[in-house]
Amino acid sequence: MSETMQEASVQDIQERAAIDKSARLPVLFFFTSAAGWLFLATLLGFASSVKLAAPELWDACPWLAYGQLFPAHMDSLIYGWGMQAGFGVMIWLMARLCRVEIKNGVTLVAAGFVWNLTILFGVVAVWSGYGNSMPWLDFPAYLWPAMFLSYAVIAGSLLMMFRRRREGEAYISQKYIFGAALWFPWIFAVANLILNHTGGSALMNAGVNAWFMNNLIYFWFVPVGLASAYYIIPKIVGRPIYSYQLAQIAFWALAVLAGWTGFNRFLGGPFPSWMPAISGTAIILMLLPIGAVAVNLLGTISGRGSLMHFSPSLRFTVFGGIMFNLYGLLVAFSSYFDISRLLQFSYATLGYDIMVVYGFFSMVVFGAIYFIVPRITGCEWPSAKLIRFHFWYSSYGIITIVAFMIFAGLAQGGAIDDWSGDFMDSVRRGKGYIVALAVAWALISVANLAFYYQLLMMACGKGRKSEGPTLIHKNPGEAASAEAAAGFAPEDTAKA
Amino acid sequence: MDDKNSTESNLDYQGGRAAVRDGHDSVRREKPEPVAGGSNKVLISWVVGAGIVLVMAGGYLGGYSNFFDSSDSYIYPGYVAAARPVVEGVDTDAEQEPWIEVWMKDGKKVYTNCIACHQAAGTGTPGLFPPLKGSEWVDGGTERLGMIVLSGVLGPLNVSGSTYNQPMPAWGALNDEKLAQVLTYIRREFGELPEGQSGVVTKEMMKAAREKHGKRTSPWTEADLLAIPGDAELPGVEVDLNTGQPVAGE
Incomplete structure (x- = not known):
C-alpha cells in the first residue's frame, strides 16, 4: 500500500x-452565527470572571451577577458556538x-434559525435569572423540545447524506x-426528561446532570473534533x-x-x-482511544511537522489534538480518590471543561473553518x-485558563472538604487566580474579534481573490501550498 | 449535460494537474479525500500502554467499587467520613420574621393598586385625589375605612380641610385578607394613630365589615360616611404583633 495520496x-x-457550492449556504450560516455566539460567550466569560474576582463591582445590576453571567457564558459557548460550529x-x-x-x-x-432562536431565548432567560441552575442544561424546561427538533432535522440530513454516499x-x-x-x-432527551419532567431524588438528578456533561463531551465534542482532525491532518x-x-x-x-462516564464528578459522593x-x-x-489518537497524531505528521509552521488549519488542529491528550491524562489522574478530594468541586473542574470544549474542540474547529x-x-x-494573532492569543488564553484553574483548585485544596472550616476560606484561597481567568478571557475575546472580522469578510466575498493559500509566515500567494512553503517538493511526498 | 460541459471548459491543465479557472484555486490544490483502510500498523508502545491502562483500570474498579455492594457502602473501603456537625440550641422562633412585618409587606404589595392616585408616600394629588397622610379618615376608626375600600366613594369629600370630587372606585373584589393588609399598611405607614393603638386591621375585622356593609352596590357619599361615628371600630380581637395570634387572656 502506498503511503502517499x-x-x-x-x-x-x-x-x-x-x-462546496452546494454546502455554501448552510455551512456559512452555521459558521457565521456560531462565531457571533463565540464572541458573545467570550465577553460573558470575561465579565463573569471579573465579577468573580471583584464581587462588589456592579452591585446594583442583577444582570451582571455572577450567578446569571456564568451560566449564560457556558450555555452560549456550548450551544451557540460549539455545537453550531460543529454542525457546519x-x-x-x-x-x-x-x-x-x-x-x-x-x-x-431553517433548522439553524430555530436552533439560534431557541438558544437566544434560552441564554436571555438564563442571563435574566430564569435559568434552572443545572450546569449545561440551564435553559427553561420548555425549550429543549425545540432544540431537539432542530437537531433532529440536522442529524437527519447528515444520515441521509450518509445513505446516499458514493464510497x-x-x-x-x-x-x-x-x-x-x-x-x-x-x-439530551434522557437528561432533559429525567431532570425536567419525571424527576427523581435531588441527589440522583445531580448525578444525571454530571452524566450529561461528560457525555456531551465524549459523545459529541470529542467525536466531532476527532472527525475533523482525522480529515484535516x-x-x-x-x-x-x-x-x-x-x-x-x-x-x-x-x-x-x-456512556459510563459522568459519576466520576462525584467521587466519594453519597452514591x-x-x-x-x-x-x-x-x-x-x-x-x-486517547493513546491511539496520540499515536496517530504523531505518526501522521512525523517528519512533516514543519508544515505546522505555515498551515493555519494544521496548526490549530494539532494544538487541539495535544490538548485532547493532555485532557485525557489529567482527567484520568483526577479520577483517583486522593486527587479528586482535592480538586473536585474546585476551579480545576472548570479548567478541565474549558480545556476540552475550548482547548480541544474549538481549536480543532477553528482549524477546520x-x-x-x-x-x-x-x-x-x-x-x-x-490568523497568527488568533492562534497565539487563543492558545495563550487557553493555557492560562487551564494552568491557573488547576493551581486555583490545588490552592482551594482540602478547604472545601473541611466542614468545620469557613466556606469563604476556600473561596478566598482561589480568588487570586480568578484574575488570571479574567485576563485569559480578555485575550481570547480579542483573538475572536480578529477571527470574527475575517470570517465576516470571507462570508461577504471580500476575501483575497488571488491564487495561493493564506499561510502563516508567508506573504499572500508567495507559496502555492504549505508543502511548497515548508520545502517539501511533490517528489519528496512520493518518497516519504 | 450543458452544465457539465461548461464546468469542463473552465478547466485547464498544468503539468498534468487540472486547475479550475474560476477562482477555485483552493479546490485544485488540495489533496484527494482520505479513504477508509490503509495502514494497519499497531505500535508496540501502544499495546504495552494499553496493557498498563487495563491493569490500572482493573485495580481502580476493584479498589473503589466495594464489589458492587450497594447496601450502605457509599465510599471506598478505609475512608472515614468526617463527623456531621451537631446543631444545638438553635431558637427557631427567633429566626422567624415577626408576623406584622410580613403583614405589612403584603399590605405594601396590595397598596400598588392605590399608588396611581394616592401616591407611594400617601400624599395624594393636590386638588384631585386626597392624601392619606394626615387624613382624619385614616387616623380615625376602622369602620369608615372598611366601608370606603369595600364600596368606594362618590362626590365631594372633605379631607384635611380641602374638598375632593374625584370618585374612588370600590375594592370589594379583593378578598378580606388583602383589604385588611392594605388598611393595616396605610394606617401604620401614613396614619397618626392615638397612643397605644397598633393600627392593625385583621382579616376577621374586615370580614365583619363586609357582613355589615358589603351588600351596598353603589358608592358611599360623604353623608353616608359621616352617619357612622368617627371612632367606630370594626369588631375584632387584639393580636400579638409577633405571631399574629389573638393575645391570650382577652
Missing part, C-alpha cells in the same frame, strides 16, 4: 467544486466524504460524525493516517466507554460506591497576520 483528478476537482463542520465533512451534494440547504438553514466503506471521520449525530439526541500532511486500525479501535472504544467507581474506570480506560471557508466562498483569508 495520489494527485487529484479532473473529476475529483469538478466534484469537489460542486459539493459535520455537514461539510459528510458531504465531501460521502461525495454527495447537499440538496436541502434551505431546510438546514462504499465509511472513512473514520464519517463514523465519528454518524455516531455524534445519533448519540446527542439520546443523551491527512489532507494537509498529504499522507493517510498512520494506523487506520488504531483509529478504528479508538472509535469503538469511545462508543463503548463514553453507592460502584457508580463513581465504574465512571472512574471508564475514564481510565478512555486512555486507550480555516480549511473549509476558502473552499466554499471561493476566496482566500485576507490576512495571515490576523
